[in-house]
Amino acid sequence: MAEAVAVGESTDGDGAPARVPCRVRRRVLRLRPLPLLVAATALLYTTYSLLRIYTFRATTYDLVLFDQAIRSYSRFGLPVAMVKGVHNGFGTDFSILGDHFSPMLAILAPLYWIHDGPETLVVAQAVLLALAIVPIWRYTERRLGGAAAYAVAGAYVLAWPVAEALAFDFHEVAFVPLLSALLVERYDAGRRGQAALVAGLSLLVKEDMGLLLVGFGLFLLTRERRAGAVYVVVGLVATWVSSRVLISAFGGDDDYYWAYGSFGPDLPSAALHLLTHPWDAVTALGTPSLKLKTMVLLVVPLLLLPLASPLTVMVVPLLAERMLADRIPNWWEPRYHYNAFLIAVLLLASVDGAVRLRRLLPGRLRLVPAIGLLAAAVMTVPFFSFREFGDASFYRRDERARAAAAAVALVPDGALVEVANPLGPALSTRARVLLWDGLPREAPWVIADTRGRQFPFESRDEQVRRVEALVASGYRPVFQRAGFIVFHRPGPDPEPIPRSDRDGLPLTRPPSTGQES
Numbered sequence: 001m002a003e004a005v006a007v008g009e010s011t012d013g014d015g016a017p018a019r020v021p022c023r024v025r026r027r028v029l030r031l032r033p034l035p036l037l038v039a040a041t042a043l044l045y046t047t048y049s050l051l052r053i054y055t056f057r058a059t060t061y062d063l064v065l066f067d068q069a070i071r072s073y074s075r076f077g078l079p080v081a082m083v084k085g086v087h088n089g090f091g092t093d094f095s096i097l098g099d100h101f102s103p104m105l106a107i108l109a110p111l112y113w114i115h116d117g118p119e120t121l122v123v124a125q126a127v128l129l130a131l132a133i134v135p136i137w138r139y140t141e142r143r144l145g146g147a148a149a150y151a152v153a154g155a156y157v158l159a160w161p162v163a164e165a166l167a168f169d170f171h172e173v174a175f176v177p178l179l180s181a182l183l184v185e186r187y188d189a190g191r192r193g194q195a196a197l198v199a200g201l202s203l204l205v206k207e208d209m210g211l212l213l214v215g216f217g218l219f220l221l222t223r224e225r226r227a228g229a230v231y232v233v234v235g236l237v238a239t240w241v242s243s244r245v246l247i248s249a250f251g252g253d254d255d256y257y258w259a260y261g262s263f264g265p266d267l268p269s270a271a272l273h274l275l276t277h278p279w280d281a282v283t284a285l286g287t288p289s290l291k292l293k294t295m296v297l298l299v300v301p302l303l304l305l306p307l308a309s310p311l312t313v314m315v316v317p318l319l320a321e322r323m324l325a326d327r328i329p330n331w332w333e334p335r336y337h338y339n340a341f342l343i344a345v346l347l348l349a350s351v352d353g354a355v356r357l358r359r360l361l362p363g364r365l366r367l368v369p370a371i372g373l374l375a376a377a378v379m380t381v382p383f384f385s386f387r388e389f390g391d392a393s394f395y396r397r398d399e400r401a402r403a404a405a406a407a408v409a410l411v412p413d414g415a416l417v418e419v420a421n422p423l424g425p426a427l428s429t430r431a432r433v434l435l436w437d438g439l440p441r442e443a444p445w446v447i448a449d450t451r452g453r454q455f456p457f458e459s460r461d462e463q464v465r466r467v468e469a470l471v472a473s474g475y476r477p478v479f480q481r482a483g484f485i486v487f488h489r490p491g492p493d494p495e496p497i498p499r500s501d502r503d504g505l506p507l508t509r510p511p512s513t514g515q516e517s
Contacts (some may be wrong), residue, residue, distance in 0.1 A: 045126035060424025098252025148370035167385035210239030259325035308353030403482035451483025
């Protein structure tokens, strides 16, 4: 039997042991916990997301929307989401590429051949978000060492923007922390071609990801002008083509998310207004004050370190896209998934800022910024969605959740059903799910909720009136518990009726609240 080689040694060409350089051994030892951290984080995120589905905290908008789309991809079709098309008046065969240009989602389709259901999406999202740890660790380790790299990685794991993204089901943002961190890390490592490849992939995530490349180009202008100019131009062109050409080509409305009416009815007029009235932009950034709160929350838990790094300019175009808007209030919130588009870059900017400030600290204190980032992330946990881990009710179904499970069990497989927002994920795998909203869709099955206010209704009274309308139109209640009512109207399943302003009827809600964006 061949003789075993001691740990830390290799063999030379003659079979004699050859000592591995100490620096290589040290690097291997530093890297050894990294896969464990990534795996543990993926497990943490997966547990959180699956518990939300189990306890009926996940929602039809947007989890069922993406579930229907990826299921359609898995069957070699366009990503059709009937729930989106009917609710927003685009029709039953509406492709979400006409809502957001996100062809990257297609790579998740093969996972549906293994398990067809929304659980697949949240597990995939958990893994993708966890993988961002790797480039964050590598970037930090080059600058501050292995111990600091693990502290910064831990700060990412607990970062409140990631928690809020996980709490809002699934979105294409799942790809962004990984890709944005890889873009910065690969470029920083001198791998320009790999960085360019990552930049190209990021353009497939969402139509406005070109703005991230614009920001990256602006950062590079301070050091490599030609490369920076290329990134700026490519980012601007890609954003325009995706937003104004491709979305329309897939049946969408390229003005659907135009949220800058106070500056002008379209991009050229808005740009001219901002050039001639720059103070209006400053005013818009602070109106309402919620915008300022969100921007402060993005940097204060990072100890204001991003403000010391030019890398922070990379997130400015994406952030300005949201904060200059005069409608779509969800864009301004700390809640939802939007801030997860920025968090990886802001963390890397924090590391860069710490490096720039480290000359002010004695050698023994140079770990302080990294440890401070981790401590600050821990301190934010009780104020954001991960606080649910400390709530005993998060791990079991309460009375409402048990009633919801009983209600969805009554819907036959393959049926067309309108459901209150939290119930859709439990039915999406086996039924044709529509969102229960303010307009009749003629589905034979409806599950209503009269206890808790549900999106898209403005009040519980509005939901009660909708229930009364169902009874008046011939629906018969077959189940009622804890506020949930299951209605059935016998007859063959009709095609759902999409209603919109194009039919002369009002939309269920303004097409600009942003919950589905």
